[in-house]
Amino acid sequence: MSIRIALAGNPNSGKTTLFNALTGAQQYVGNWPGVTVERKEGRLKGNKDVVLQDLPGVYSLSPYTLEEVITRQYLVADRPDAIINIVDGSNIERNLYLTTQLLELGIPLVVAVNMIDVVRKSGDTIDLGKLSDALGVPVLSISALRGEGLKEITDAAIQAANTRALPRLPYVFDGAVEHTLAHIEEAVNHRHHGGLHHHHADGSQHEGALTDEHLKRWYAIKLFERDTKATEGLHLRQEDLDAIEDEVTLCEQHLDDDAESIITNQRYAYIQRLMEQSVVKKRKPGALSVSDRIDRVVTNRVLGFPIFIVVMFLVYFISVTTVGTWVTDFTNEQLFGEGFSLFGANVPGIPQAVEGWLDGLNTSPWLKGLTLEGIIGGVGAVLGFVPQMFVLFFFLAILEDIGYMARVAFIMDRVFRKFGLSGKSFIPMLIGSGCSVPGIMASRTIENQRDRRMTVITTSFIPCGAKLPIVALIAGAIMGNVWWVGPLAYFIGVAAVIVSGIILKKTRMFMGDPAPFVMELPSYHAPAMGNVLRSMWERGFSFIKRAGTIILLSAIVIWFMKSYGVVDGRLAMVEDMDHSVLAWLGGLVAPLFVPLGFGNWQNTVATVLGLVAKEEVVSVFGVLYGVGEGALDLVEAGAFTDLAPIAAHFTQLSALSFLAFNLLCAPCFAAIGAMHRELNNIRWTAFAVGFQTALAYTVSLIIYQLGILPQGGFTVGTTAAILLLLLILYLLFRKPHRAELAAAQA
């Protein structure tokens, strides 16, 4: 028989650190049913019979956030054998608010007072014995980070589960409330013993089907608070509900407050009394802690923004141009290139090594081509970004762990709010300037679903590292090396984010009150390397995993399409891409791009191959326009005269149009995969990709058609461009209809 123990606590209480410390690598990560909230389960190290369930970090068991609903649904319906309630010792007063609610669920519970080392260091003392006596459950101190007290807390939880030691309810509420609660319990009991069990036709039970006595208190309080979401499963008779309503109203009149506030205030008042008995704080109220004094500088009205710019510049600079590039260059040019020398010995690169191995096996040319060009070429090009991503993630994880990222969201909120995004959207975009995939993944931390979706859809507009070769090619070889193409690319990206934000916010899908900014800020502390490395690895690995599946698959398919064509009426391998299936398909699609000024099959194929990895666009141009294989290297070396054959196929205007399209259209497959994972719904993913591509097409059409107006005169294309421009302006400045607003809020 396995024991199920749930881990519950506030965000920032160290719950994840404790979970990792207790389970080690024995984790199963998934999603809670139907939502993109991460669910982690694991087995206790050293005792495989104990299954630990990590619950989302919540401040209470109210019905107002997704995480709260998930947590209480799990606790009520799935009934773990025991709960470990992790409480931040340095912030114990606020943390115990959740504890008072967990005690009412009738589940054996132990309280783990975490960060006890921080408490000791600050000179505060917590009398655990007194807390335990008052709460009626074991209270133990731990330090999840240093691994202190972990054995004791799990032993206590296992013992509580085995003996089914139920919490003895503490005296939280005053006489008037207890009186009302007793009446409510009576009404619920009345129904319960009346035998009126309502189950759904499919045999499922709603949140709150009353199955045992232990939940009596929980339901009574929820009925008192008028939390209908929690109590609808009880199926009380209307007359009982009316009687309960009368009791609650009476109590409200007596205490001159609304029911929900009465419960909240009395919980805090109870905790206050508890604090007076058992906690001694050294710092006087009103005095600033070290962390507060850092905040006075870092989030200062004058200094906040400049400090933020400097920090971000350093992170970006180090990741993208120095440390990251050394490692990436090594991966691209040596490991996946010509090989390298290690202590004087010549180590061949992977392609050479594999080629030698395949030659030795006498494999057929097509299999060799597929492996070397298709798989190693395609996946290798993508994996080349991994080291750089790891370096970027490492620095961002440090900023997150020490607590600075939360402040960044706070600082940026004022700016982002103006165009319908939250300050929390900034971090994904920042990461997205390196690579969209982890950027999109970072949107997870945004609680509001609308804000999160909006961030997922707009993050890939920010030019990522792989789009920069396209920008460089067009700036250097076609635009005559003018300085403004690079800044223009970023401007187009940022403008697309802003325009999309404003337009989408006025549609029914995203309408509604913007979620007001509320965020607990953890206190600053030195980074814990374990946490930093773990976060870096988790983000990086999820990308590698995707490279191994979706990118691998698309690389194989595209290799076949570009290597095979119809020769003499049958499918066969072709020498050059001109006769391939891909060229044929490109020719079919190309007319669509004629109004944008780059409607030939080569440009179409390059754009499509850009979906595998954006820098492929440059390589494909090299091959198709007769520069050769090494176009990407030429761009990096700045040898733009050698790239003249590519430039010959573009005018400055069509090049700009092409650039805009490739910057904004659907991102690479890896990023689309990441978008799908976060949106968790095929229709939303289709909408996102469709929206991005439609916006890209519109912007390119406007650029090209209005650009050729002086030479070409007024045409159908011009009309279309002007109409689309007017449409964008209308969508930007329109006032949403009242009916739409009402529908969105319903």
Place this chain on the structure above:
Amino acid sequence: MPLTLLKAGETARITRITGNDATRARLAELGFVVGELVQVISDLGGNLIIGLKGSRVALGRDMAARIMI
């Protein structure tokens, strides 16, 4: 008066919280309840970092305006 009028470093007690149930509940679970002592740690153009119950909470200006002191 609303919390937004407090200057950085100043301390006050909460007298009233306005807004719908969800808003007030969200604030309450973070410790913003009537009678609570709060301190403005930092003020960024009306967006505040508030110290209360030994923790720090960042509030947007529209949220801070709902808390009366």
